[in-house]
Amino acid sequence: MPSLSALQVEQLSLPAEKASLLSLITWIWHIRGEVPLASDQSADEAFARIDPLFAHSGTTHARLGDVVFLTKKDPLAQDPLSIVDSATLRVEPSGEGSVLRYHLVCRALLYCFLAPLLFLGVAQLTLSLGELAKPTPEEKAKAEAKEKAKAKDSKALQLNPVDKFLGAPAPEKPDAEKAKNGKKKDEDDAPKGFSPTPAYVFAGIFAALYVLGRILEAWLIKRRFAKALA
Amino acid sequence: MVEGGPVKRLFFTWFQPAVLFSMIAFWYYAPNSIAKASTAIGIGIGFRLLLQILELLFPRHASWQITWKELATDLFYVGVSYTLVNLAENYIGSDVAVEALQKGLHLEKFAWFMGLPLLLQAFLILFVFDFGQYWMHRGMHNWYPLWLPHSVHHYITQLNVHKGAVGNPVELFLIGLGIGGLFDFLPRAFLLAGAIGMSVGAYQHINVRFNSPRWWRWAFNTTEHHSLHHSQDFESTRSNYANTFIFIDRMFGTCIDGEAELLGMEGGRRMSIREQMLYPFTEGWKAWKERATRTPLFAPAEASAVPAE
Numbered sequence: 001m002p003s004l005s006a007l008q009v010e011q012l013s014l015p016a017e018k019a020s021l022l023s024l025i026t027w028i029w030h031i032r033g034e035v036p037l038a039s040d041q042s043a044d045e046a047f048a049r050i051d052p053l054f055a056h057s058g059t060t061h062a063r064l065g066d067v068v069f070l071t072k073k074d075p076l077a078q079d080p081l082s083i084v085d086s087a088t089l090r091v092e093p094s095g096e097g098s099v100l101r102y103h104l105v106c107r108a109l110l111y112c113f114l115a116p117l118l119f120l121g122v123a124q125l126t127l128s129l130g131e132l133a134k135p136t137p138e139e140k141a142k143a144e145a146k147e148k149a150k151a152k153d154s155k156a157l158q159l160n161p162v163d164k165f166l167g168a169p170a171p172e173k174p175d176a177e178k179a180k181n182g183k184k185k186d187e188d189d190a191p192k193g194f195s196p197t198p199a200y201v202f203a204g205i206f207a208a209l210y211v212l213g214r215i216l217e218a219w220l221i222k223r224r225f226a227k228a229l230a
Numbered sequence: 231m232v233e234g235g236p237v238k239r240l241f242f243t244w245f246q247p248a249v250l251f252s253m254i255a256f257w258y259y260a261p262n263s264i265a266k267a268s269t270a271i272g273i274g275i276g277f278r279l280l281l282q283i284l285e286l287l288f289p290r291h292a293s294w295q296i297t298w299k300e301l302a303t304d305l306f307y308v309g310v311s312y313t314l315v316n317l318a319e320n321y322i323g324s325d326v327a328v329e330a331l332q333k334g335l336h337l338e339k340f341a342w343f344m345g346l347p348l349l350l351q352a353f354l355i356l357f358v359f360d361f362g363q364y365w366m367h368r369g370m371h372n373w374y375p376l377w378l379p380h381s382v383h384h385y386i387t388q389l390n391v392h393k394g395a396v397g398n399p400v401e402l403f404l405i406g407l408g409i410g411g412l413f414d415f416l417p418r419a420f421l422l423a424g425a426i427g428m429s430v431g432a433y434q435h436i437n438v439r440f441n442s443p444r445w446w447r448w449a450f451n452t453t454e455h456h457s458l459h460h461s462q463d464f465e466s467t468r469s470n471y472a473n474t475f476i477f478i479d480r481m482f483g484t485c486i487d488g489e490a491e492l493l494g495m496e497g498g499r500r501m502s503i504r505e506q507m508l509y510p511f512t513e514g515w516k517a518w519k520e521r522a523t524r525t526p527l528f529a530p531a532e533a534s535a536v537p538a539e
Contacts, residue, residue, distance in 0.1 A: 074499065074502055077295075082297065082299055083299050115306065115309075122314060126313070126317055133320070160347040162347040163348050166258075171416055193320040198313050212298065213298045217298055
C-alpha cells in the first residue's frame, strides 16, 4: 500500500469543520456522512470490511493510521463507488463507540449541477443564431411565391388505389386559408431548425437529475458502507 | 430465453411485434389532424420512458444495470445531439448537401415515388437510408479516418436505452447522412417510416431480454446482434452494421447471429465524456505525426550498396 505524502495528509479535511458559506457551496458535489461501528469493531476490522469496495479498476487507496485516502480514475459503471473521484474515510471515537466518517468528492454531481446552465446557454445561442437566419423581406416574398407554385402542383397529391381501398385518410390539400394561418405563425416563431425548446427541456431534465442524484447517491453510499461494516 | 411465469413470458414474446404492428396501424389510419410530427415526438418520448422502466424492472444483465451516473452521462449525449448537433445540421448535414446537389445538377425530386402504396414508400425510405447507413458504418470500421470519430462509441461497456447517442458529435453527422431527401414522399409515409424505424431500432442498445420471434431476428437488428457488434472480441465487432434491417448484413455476409455480455475496447475501459470528445482528434494527430516522421518500410536501396557478383 503506498504511503501518503505530507501534502496529502495536510489536505485531509478536519473532523469537525465549521459550517461556512464555502462548505455550503461545496455541499453541491461533496458528500459527507458517518456510519456507526459496532462497539467491539476496531479500525483495522472496519477497514478490512470495506476494503472490497476499493477493489475496482481505476481505484488507488492508501491508509495512514485511522484514515484511508482514495482516488478514482474513469471507474466502471458497476463500481459501487463509481460516483466518487476522491475520498477520505476515517474511524473516529464518537460517544461510547466509534464511527466511520467519510468525505467524498463527486465531480459528476457538480457537472450535473452545472449542466442546466450549459443548456440555457445553448438555448440563448440557438435564439441568436435564429435571429441571424431570419429571412429578409425579399427572401420571404420569394419563398411565398415558391410555396404558392408548390401548392398549385400539390393538387395532384393522391393516395395509391391500394391505400384508398384499405381506408387510409387522403392527404390534405394545402389551401389558401391554411397557408395564411401558417404565415402568421411563422412571423412570431423562430425559423425552422432554430427552436430553443429542446435546450430548455434538457436544462429542466438535468436540474431534476441533480436533485435526484444528490439525494439518491448519498443514501446509496451510506447504505453500502453500513452493509459492508455490518 | 426469458424465464418466469406465463404472463411475463407472454409479455416479452409479443411486446416487440405488438408495438410494431400497432404503430403501423396507428400511423396508417390516424386522421390528418393527429398524424403530425408533434405526435411522433410525443410517442417517441413515451416509448423511451417505457423502455427505461422495463430496463429498471427487468434487466437483461446485472452487469449492465443502469445507475444514476450512467443515466446522467447518457442523457448528456442525448441532450447534445438534440440541441447542438441539430443546430449545426442547419449549416452542414445531409439536407444541406441534398439541396446543393439538386441545385448543382438541376435535379428534380423523384415525384413518382409519391404514387406508390404508403407502406411501400415507408419501407423504401427506411431501406434506402439504412442501406447508405450500412456502408457508412462498415466504412467506419474499415477506414481509419472514419473509425476515429466512431471508435469512442465502442468504448461503452454496457447497453442501455440511451447508449445510441453516446459518441463523438462528429460521428452523428456521418451516421445521419442519407439520400432520402432526393425523394418526394407523402408526409404519412415519412411518419410511418419513422415509426417503423423506432419500433425496430430502439432495441439495439437496451438492457432488456426479449423472446424475439425467428422472423424478427432474421429481418431486424436485435440487442443480441448489436451486443456482439460491441463485444470485446475484435473480430465480432466487425459484423452486424445495419441500423434497422439486419438482412442487409445477411446480403453482404457480415451478419453474425449470437450475443455477448462483456463489451467495450481495451478490455472494457470506460471513457469519460471529456476523452470521448477529444479522443478522435488527439489520436488523429498522433497518427498524422507518426506517418510524417516514420522511416518508410521499403526505403529505396542506398547508393553505397555493393552489387552482388
